[in-house]
Amino acid sequence: MMQRNNFTPLLLGIAPVALLLLFAVSIRYGAKPIAASTVWDALLHFDAGNADHQIIRHSRLPRALGSFMIGAFLAVSGALMQGMTRNYLASPSIMGVTDGSAFAITLGMIFLPGASSLEMILYSLVGSLFGVLLVFGAAALLPGGMSPVRMAILGTIIGTFMSSASAAFAAYFQVSQNVSFWYSSRLHQLEPALIQLALPFAVIGLGIALLISRQITILSLGDEVSQGLGMRGWLVKAAAMGAVVLLTGISVALAGKIAFVGLIVPHIARFFVGVDYRRIIPCAGWLGGLFLMLCDILARFLNYPFELPVGVVTSLFGVPVFLYLIRKKGGGKHA
Amino acid sequence: MPERSSKAVRRVLLAGFALLLVSVYIYLTKGEFELSVRDVVQTLLRIHPQPDNDLIVFEFRLPRLVIAALVGFGLAIAGAAVQGVTRNGLADPGILGIHAGAGAAIVLYMYAFQGQVIRTGWTAIMTMPLFGLAGGAAAAALLFAFAWQNGRLDAQRMILTGIAISSGFGAFTLFLSLRMNAKDFEMAAVWLTGSIWNANWIYILSMLPWFILLTPLLLRRTRTLDLFQLDESMVRSLGLRYGRELVILLLCSIGLVSACVSVSGSISFVGLLAPHIARRLVGPRHRHLLPVCGLIGVLLVVISDLIAKSVFAPAELPVGIVISLVGVPYFLLLLYKSRSVGS
Numbered sequence: 001m002m003q004r005n006n007f008t009p010l011l012l013g014i015a016p017v018a019l020l021l022l023f024a025v026s027i028r029y030g031a032k033p034i035a036a037s038t039v040w041d042a043l044l045h046f047d048a049g050n051a052d053h054q055i056i057r058h059s060r061l062p063r064a065l066g067s068f069m070i071g072a073f074l075a076v077s078g079a080l081m082q083g084m085t086r087n088y089l090a091s092p093s094i095m096g097v098t099d100g101s102a103f104a105i106t107l108g109m110i111f112l113p114g115a116s117s118l119e120m121i122l123y124s125l126v127g128s129l130f131g132v133l134l135v136f137g138a139a140a141l142l143p144g145g146m147s148p149v150r151m152a153i154l155g156t157i158i159g160t161f162m163s164s165a166s167a168a169f170a171a172y173f174q175v176s177q178n179v180s181f182w183y184s185s186r187l188h189q190l191e192p193a194l195i196q197l198a199l200p201f202a203v204i205g206l207g208i209a210l211l212i213s214r215q216i217t218i219l220s221l222g223d224e225v226s227q228g229l230g231m232r233g234w235l236v237k238a239a240a241m242g243a244v245v246l247l248t249g250i251s252v253a254l255a256g257k258i259a260f261v262g263l264i265v266p267h268i269a270r271f272f273v274g275v276d277y278r279r280i281i282p283c284a285g286w287l288g289g290l291f292l293m294l295c296d297i298l299a300r301f302l303n304y305p306f307e308l309p310v311g312v313v314t315s316l317f318g319v320p321v322f323l324y325l326i327r328k329k330g331g332g333k334h335a
Numbered sequence: 336m337p338e339r340s341s342k343a344v345r346r347v348l349l350a351g352f353a354l355l356l357v358s359v360y361i362y363l364t365k366g367e368f369e370l371s372v373r374d375v376v377q378t379l380l381r382i383h384p385q386p387d388n389d390l391i392v393f394e395f396r397l398p399r400l401v402i403a404a405l406v407g408f409g410l411a412i413a414g415a416a417v418q419g420v421t422r423n424g425l426a427d428p429g430i431l432g433i434h435a436g437a438g439a440a441i442v443l444y445m446y447a448f449q450g451q452v453i454r455t456g457w458t459a460i461m462t463m464p465l466f467g468l469a470g471g472a473a474a475a476a477l478l479f480a481f482a483w484q485n486g487r488l489d490a491q492r493m494i495l496t497g498i499a500i501s502s503g504f505g506a507f508t509l510f511l512s513l514r515m516n517a518k519d520f521e522m523a524a525v526w527l528t529g530s531i532w533n534a535n536w537i538y539i540l541s542m543l544p545w546f547i548l549l550t551p552l553l554l555r556r557t558r559t560l561d562l563f564q565l566d567e568s569m570v571r572s573l574g575l576r577y578g579r580e581l582v583i584l585l586l587c588s589i590g591l592v593s594a595c596v597s598v599s600g601s602i603s604f605v606g607l608l609a610p611h612i613a614r615r616l617v618g619p620r621h622r623h624l625l626p627v628c629g630l631i632g633v634l635l636v637v638i639s640d641l642i643a644k645s646v647f648a649p650a651e652l653p654v655g656i657v658i659s660l661v662g663v664p665y666f667l668l669l670l671y672k673s674r675s676v677g678s
Contacts, residue, residue, distance in 0.1 A: 161660070168647075172650070306513065322502075323481050
């Protein structure tokens with residue numbers, strides 16, 4: 001097997017440059033034209049009385065940072081899931097994790113109204129855990145349920161169920177509007193305070209992901225290999241699930257459901273850096289962040305001066321890749 | 336054997352009609368404004384008509400009931416035909432992305448004629464299903480292009496491809512609907528979630544030609560559908576033009592689906608549930624299956640719509656959501672039962 005080592009340093013070298021570039025574009029351009037010098041001033045000499053400065057500081061800056069973070073979280077979650085289950089279709093949105101998260105937020109809003117932001121994040125985490133357990137539980141019970149295609153069908157269908165149930169609950173208790181707010185992707189409404197609250201969870205999640213990346217590589221080679229090497233597979237799987245729950249949970253809490261990032265970015269990363277998850281996970285993180293930032297910028301311009309939901313833009317890239325994966329890898333079991 | 340079976344069919348049909356009668360009774364009498372049976376009958380038969388009752392029965396409840404029934408019937412037999420053609424018990428036009436394709440084409444049409452009041456334009460409403468047909472056919476073509484391998488359709492991959500196609504068309508629809516003006520958007524958004532709140536006799540008229548034309552076509556092909564359960568080579572050796580029949584059956588189903596989608600949006604799982612329930616009741620022969628399946632579809636949608644508008648009152652839930660709450664567990668059950676292991 002060809003190991004494409006040489007791409008890793010290149011990728012990790014280019015990524016920060018690309019990040020800076022996209023970051024600049026993201027805060028410079030938007031619905032309101034703001035001169036570059038004003039942007040600069042807003043960053044260095046903030047003037048609370050200036051409306052443009054307020055826009056930069058409180059709308060565009062959190063948006064740029066947030067979209068990078070969320071993209072990275074989702075991509076790392078996807079990479080972990082794909083490695084752990086050896087399923088090339090695994091990803092937070094396909095496996096019902098994001099739906100579980102939004103479902104829990106709906107229930108929280110109905111039965112425990114007036115929750116603080118931190119509590120919302122906790123609901124979201126509980127919900128994503130619930131989603132993961134439900135889908136994996138169903139897959140484990142089903143004969144052949146762990147096969148990529150079956151698991152993807154299960155995840156999507158269970159996700160549909162949870163979102164229908166949320167809609168029903170929301171309609172019954174008449175909180176539909178608030179709930180749809182949580183359900184749709186909304187990078188344009190990221191709250192800086194919420195991002196700060198979410199950071200510790202994210203650091204823990206990413207830390208776990210990087211720590212177990214070596215073991216994930218071994219898991220991705222199959223149960224026989226990992227058992228032969230004397231590895232306790234369930235421990236690694238549990239840790240990986242924990243990381244996925246943390247990362248996906250806070251992504252949904254921050255910005256609602258965003259599809260396809262977690263599915264396609266790990267594949268792109270794998271294409272460039274090979275099969276070793278010690279390289280895939282960091283690269284997927286970088287690429288995911290950049291990808292979502294790019295999608296967010298496109299979302300602002302494809303329908304200028306109005307915005308598109310970022311989910312439309314991610315589907316634009318995601319659906320063809322999804323179709324390609326189904327077509328190309330139909331029978332294969334390995335991630 | 337056939338004798339007994341057709342007796343069973345008659346029994347099932349009778350029971351179905353009885354159930355339907357009960358639901359129609361509840362549908363027409365209960366609601367925000369209670370009517371007695373006598374009121375309803377008098378209104379329908381034009382005996383001492385009262386304007387209030389006329390309004391409720393003819394403008395609100397009856398059109399909605401008729402649409403629910405038509406949609407249920409159309410989606411159910413289209414579902415049975417698609418399941419038969421693809422030999423895939425998990426197939427459902429909604430899951431396979433045909434609804435999404437038809438919906439996207441219809442939204443495209445609305446978008447193209449933005450501003451020219453679509454709600455009342457006769458020709459506009461009558462031609463909507465035509466666009467839906469084109470979109471649905473495009474979705475089906477994509478589905479076959481991606482899921483066809485080694486001369487056969489892989490059941491599970493087909494479902495997944497359908498999911499991908501529907502999310503693609505869904506994104507496209509969302510994109511278009513956001514570019515519409517506010518009024519059209521509102522309409523499109525409600526319509527897309529699969530609800531029949533905006534019932535109106537014009538919509539019924541726009542659906543009818545499709546039903547009158549395509550239902551007999553499908554019913555006449557029940558034998559072909561039976562033969563389709565065999566191997567493709569076997570079908571050919573029996574003197575059937577496989578490709579041609581496949582296309583005809585699919586187009587008929589898509590036409591029905593798009594007529595339904597153009598009126599009520601995407602209501603998934605009817606096309607999945609009804610054929611399975613019917614198959615359990617009367618067995619796999621399509622001659623018996625299709626009528627029973629249609630009746631069950633009618634019942635499903637009418638009863639679900641009843642739930643959607645009464646349980647959640649005064650709020651109203653899209654009927655599509657009620658059905659998918661029932662449909663998903665059933666789909667999972669089917670997935671568990673189906674023997675073939677994925678991939």
